[in-house]
Amino acid sequence: MTARLTTTALSLSLALLAVAPARADTMPHLDAAPPPAAQPAAHAEAPVRATLSNGLRVVVVRDRLAPVVTTEINYLVGSSAAPKGFPGTAHALEHMMFRGSKGLDKDQLAAIGARLGGSYNADTTENVTQYYYTAPADDLGVILHIEALRMQGLTLDAADWDKERGAIEQEVSRDLSSPSYQYLSRLQSILFTGTPYEQDALGTRPSFEKTDAALLRSFYEKWYAPNNAILIIAGDVDPARAIDQVRAAFGEIPRRTLPERAPVHPGPVTAQTLHFPTDYPVGLITVAWRMPGLTARDYAAAQILSDVLSSQRGALYDLVPAGKALFAGFEFAPKADAGIGIAIAAFPKEQDPAPLLHEVNAILATIRDKGVPTDLVEAARRKELAQLSFSANSISGLAENWSQALAVMGLNSPDDLAAMLNAVTPADVNRLARQILDPGEAVTALLTPEDSGKPVTGKGFGGSESFATPPDHPVPLPDWARTALTSLSLPPSVTPPSVFTYPNGLRLIVQPAHVGHTVNVYGMVRQNADMQEPAGQEGIAAITEDLFTYGTRTLDRLAFQKALDDIAATESAGPGFGLAVLTPDFERGMELLADNELHPAFPDRAFQVVRMQTAQALAGRLRTPDYLFGRAVKAAVSPPHDPSLRQPDPQKVMHLTLADVRAFYAGAYRPDLTTIVVAGDITPERAQQVVGRDFGAWTAAGGATPAVDLPTRPDSRASRTQVPDHTSVQDTAMLAESLGLTAAHADHFALTVGNEVLGDGFSSRLYRDLRVRTGYVYSVSSRFSWSRNRGGYSISFGADPDKVGKARDAAVHDVTAMQNNPVSDDELTLAKASLLRGLPLQRASLDSIAAEDLHLVDLGLPLDTPDRAAKAYYGMTAAAVQAAFRTWIRPRDLAEIVKGPAR
Numbered sequence: 001m002t003a004r005l006t007t008t009a010l011s012l013s014l015a016l017l018a019v020a021p022a023r024a025d026t027m028p029h030l031d032a033a034p035p036p037a038a039q040p041a042a043h044a045e046a047p048v049r050a051t052l053s054n055g056l057r058v059v060v061v062r063d064r065l066a067p068v069v070t071t072e073i074n075y076l077v078g079s080s081a082a083p084k085g086f087p088g089t090a091h092a093l094e095h096m097m098f099r100g101s102k103g104l105d106k107d108q109l110a111a112i113g114a115r116l117g118g119s120y121n122a123d124t125t126e127n128v129t130q131y132y133y134t135a136p137a138d139d140l141g142v143i144l145h146i147e148a149l150r151m152q153g154l155t156l157d158a159a160d161w162d163k164e165r166g167a168i169e170q171e172v173s174r175d176l177s178s179p180s181y182q183y184l185s186r187l188q189s190i191l192f193t194g195t196p197y198e199q200d201a202l203g204t205r206p207s208f209e210k211t212d213a214a215l216l217r218s219f220y221e222k223w224y225a226p227n228n229a230i231l232i233i234a235g236d237v238d239p240a241r242a243i244d245q246v247r248a249a250f251g252e253i254p255r256r257t258l259p260e261r262a263p264v265h266p267g268p269v270t271a272q273t274l275h276f277p278t279d280y281p282v283g284l285i286t287v288a289w290r291m292p293g294l295t296a297r298d299y300a301a302a303q304i305l306s307d308v309l310s311s312q313r314g315a316l317y318d319l320v321p322a323g324k325a326l327f328a329g330f331e332f333a334p335k336a337d338a339g340i341g342i343a344i345a346a347f348p349k350e351q352d353p354a355p356l357l358h359e360v361n362a363i364l365a366t367i368r369d370k371g372v373p374t375d376l377v378e379a380a381r382r383k384e385l386a387q388l389s390f391s392a393n394s395i396s397g398l399a400e401n402w403s404q405a406l407a408v409m410g411l412n413s414p415d416d417l418a419a420m421l422n423a424v425t426p427a428d429v430n431r432l433a434r435q436i437l438d439p440g441e442a443v444t445a446l447l448t449p450e451d452s453g454k455p456v457t458g459k460g461f462g463g464s465e466s467f468a469t470p471p472d473h474p475v476p477l478p479d480w481a482r483t484a485l486t487s488l489s490l491p492p493s494v495t496p497p498s499v500f501t502y503p504n505g506l507r508l509i510v511q512p513a514h515v516g517h518t519v520n521v522y523g524m525v526r527q528n529a530d531m532q533e534p535a536g537q538e539g540i541a542a543i544t545e546d547l548f549t550y551g552t553r554t555l556d557r558l559a560f561q562k563a564l565d566d567i568a569a570t571e572s573a574g575p576g577f578g579l580a581v582l583t584p585d586f587e588r589g590m591e592l593l594a595d596n597e598l599h600p601a602f603p604d605r606a607f608q609v610v611r612m613q614t615a616q617a618l619a620g621r622l623r624t625p626d627y628l629f630g631r632a633v634k635a636a637v638s639p640p641h642d643p644s645l646r647q648p649d650p651q652k653v654m655h656l657t658l659a660d661v662r663a664f665y666a667g668a669y670r671p672d673l674t675t676i677v678v679a680g681d682i683t684p685e686r687a688q689q690v691v692g693r694d695f696g697a698w699t700a701a702g703g704a705t706p707a708v709d710l711p712t713r714p715d716s717r718a719s720r721t722q723v724p725d726h727t728s729v730q731d732t733a734m735l736a737e738s739l740g741l742t743a744a745h746a747d748h749f750a751l752t753v754g755n756e757v758l759g760d761g762f763s764s765r766l767y768r769d770l771r772v773r774t775g776y777v778y779s780v781s782s783r784f785s786w787s788r789n790r791g792g793y794s795i796s797f798g799a800d801p802d803k804v805g806k807a808r809d810a811a812v813h814d815v816t817a818m819q820n821n822p823v824s825d826d827e828l829t830l831a832k833a834s835l836l837r838g839l840p841l842q843r844a845s846l847d848s849i850a851a852e853d854l855h856l857v858d859l860g861l862p863l864d865t866p867d868r869a870a871k872a873y874y875g876m877t878a879a880a881v882q883a884a885f886r887t888w889i890r891p892r893d894l895a896e897i898v899k900g901p902a903r
């Protein structure tokens with residue numbers, strides 16, 4: 001669970017922009033070209049709707065992509081309805097919805113969640129609180145029963161709130177450690193002062209300290225009612241039967257009289273400039289304005305204006321190829337009743353930001369005075385309409401799109417949004433630009449990087465969010481859940497994809513899925529810069545990758561981007577390449593993708609710019625806490641002089657040549673190291689023909705296939721490293737070690753089952769002991785990492801500095817217990833149920849299907865590995881799990897790496 005601010009996407013964007021080099025997307029977003037008129041969101045069948053007598057609105061959207069269902073229940077209340085002085089009330093109640101209700105205590109809820117094997121979570125925004133489950137479609141009835149019990153009989157025990165308060169305060173500490181969060185929360189307070197949007201949905205420590213169970217109950221009883229909720233069900237379910245199940249679960253819950261809602265009427269904004277220190281590798285300048293919200297008449301025009309301002313053919317982005325910015329663009333974060341728009345540009349660390357700020361302001365002033373290019377408005381409209389066509393490619397994404405349209409925007413369906421977008425004219429966009437981009441109302445901010453010091457290495461110690469309380473004993477399930485969830489069974493076998501290998505060695509995997517009229521293409525060239533970059537040329541792989549955005553030998557950067565805009569396709573080239581396009585434009589999209597991947601222009605002027613930008617970004621990045629933390633983790637589990645410890649030198653990067661780039665491309669980009677997955681509305685025969693036409697003549701430059709896999713490594717030993725980060729409030733900690741096996745070893749299945757018990761999910765031992773029982777951490781997880789020649793194990797958590805040692809000791813205790821005693825029958829059953837039921841969920845979107853295929857190829861594993869895993873999980877024993885942990889896990893060798901405020 002989390003307070004999902006509508007600025008969260010912006011926060012993530014800002015953080016990513018600060019650490020990533022300037023380049024286009026490395027894999028496509030779900031954008032494609034629609035016909036010129038508005039079209040409905042693509043789904044195989046028309047939605048089925050119902051409104052119960054108590055006012056609950058229900059929409060069922062059938063999508064046969066996988067035997068999976070997502071439910072998303074939207075309560076039309078959020079932080080804007082919180083009592084004065086208690087901004088986190090809605091967020092706190094969201095947490096408590098996982099602490100049990102009448103007829104379903106917290107232990108039963110956790111046990112059911114684990115057995116479902118899916119994902120369940122929640123989020124709080126200013127106007128809506130959402131609870132969503134994704135699980136096997138056969139379990140829809142169980143999910144609906146859970147939500148109905150939570151709607152009418154939440155426990156809200158004072159003792160449970162006392163425990164949950166500590167967890168939420170850890171969440172606050174985590175977010176306060178983010179410079180972008182600090183900036184965005186301050187920006188929100190300025191733009192929306194005096195309104196319910198003035199403080200974000202997360203809440204504050206002081207407000208949580210004052211909050212009690214009685215306050216939460218009052219809020220719950222006022223707002224959590226069927227006539228204040230919209231339930232979206234998406235997936236492979238029978239709509240009529242689903243509606244009957246909803247009536248049976250929710251029909252007897254009485255409606256309530258709802259309170260009046262506080263209006264949001266922001267006052268005038270005065271121009272001002274803010275300053276924030278960061279731990280980012282580069283500096284950021286931002287210029288922000290208040291914009292229309294999701295329910296505003298001008299929302300569609302605002303979205304298209306944002307797209308125009310962020311276009312790679314636009315004036316802001318042109319600062320990048322001109323060498324004036326490391327990144328430049330525009331972000332739009334709409335809330336229900338108002339929004340935030342931010343122009344962003346990145347500059348090298350220790351460089352004066354004033355010239356770049358002047359450039360950005362001059363561009364925005366020109367747009368305000370003279371308007372935007374008409375062709376970019378049309379391209380933006382095509383892009384936005386196209387995104388709706390891709391919603392059927394993800395079951396959870398489909399549910400979210402409908403929730404956004406109905407619960408947040410107040411529309412009848414996503415089709416209404418399509419009509420709104422189609423009606424926007426260039427005059428509408430220009431009028432809005434003149435209204436919004438007023439320098440007298442701009443809030444400017446400078447986010448300036450600061451060093452945090454060097455890591456300190458010492459002696460080793462030797463040894464998303466959801467808040468269901470993990471049970472530590474067998475829990476009897478209620479009758480309505482026992483029948484559905486107590487038996488274990490193998491999931492249906494995955495229908496094998498069509499696989500082709502061309503004479504040049506390129507491998508094609510085709511996954512037909514006729515749920516919409518779209519096709520997604522995902523490509524991977526197996527590469528490893530640590531193994532392939534010549535000595536002294538570290539950084540050449542990144543420069544080569546960035547240069548793909550500068551067009552092809554036949555189409556320069558702008559012409560190539562226009563060709564993509566003309567069909568509203570999203571494309572990227574490089575070691576990870578891809579395409580998202582509507583079915584009618586698949587052939588043209590593949591021509592452009594192949595032209596970019598196989599015939600990149602690599603213009604000299606662009607090389608000069610990218611080389612400079614790479615060196616400038618590296619100069620800052622190599623000193624950031626995040627980079628130093630990641631490097632410390634690598635150093636702790638790898639031998640000295642391991643290839644993974646290579647790093648570029650900014651000064652040496654400036655000596656690289658365009659000839660070096662061309663040589664690296666010739667050696668590293670080869671068809672015999674390439675796999676392409678084509679998924680969506682396509683037949684295997686058609687995909688084979690088009691891919692063969694465009695990629696079949698690709699030949700390797702010569703020589704033997706290069707080694708791309710890191711060599712094996714010895715067992716690591718205990719150590720301790722502290723990475724100072726004075727911008728953080730909370731510590732980020734990792735316990736890590738190397739392993740002597742890979743995913744090709746049969747024991748990795750037993751380790752996976754054991755990790756499900758120990759640290760993978762909300763019902764794990766680590767979560768129970770470090771979060772629920774003690775409140776040491778906000779989040780904790782453990783994971784195994786695999787490559788063809790290496791394995792690794794790690795435990796990660798975030799905690800206040802004074803709790804890190806206690807959390808570490810508790811984690812090591814739990815790992816040791818896995819070796820000393822077999823897991824209980826109940827734990828083993830829960831883990832097996834979760835893993836077996838979770839396997840179909842990995843195919844609930846085209847993205848996840850392709851990602852799984854490419855991951856298996858990268859590991860050198862067969863494509864039927866999920867079926868093999870299912871059989872291994874089904875037959876797993878507690879003795880086998882214990883033996884695997886005894887054989888491969890070394891608790892006393894776990895290295896400790898901590899990033900946070902200096903002690």
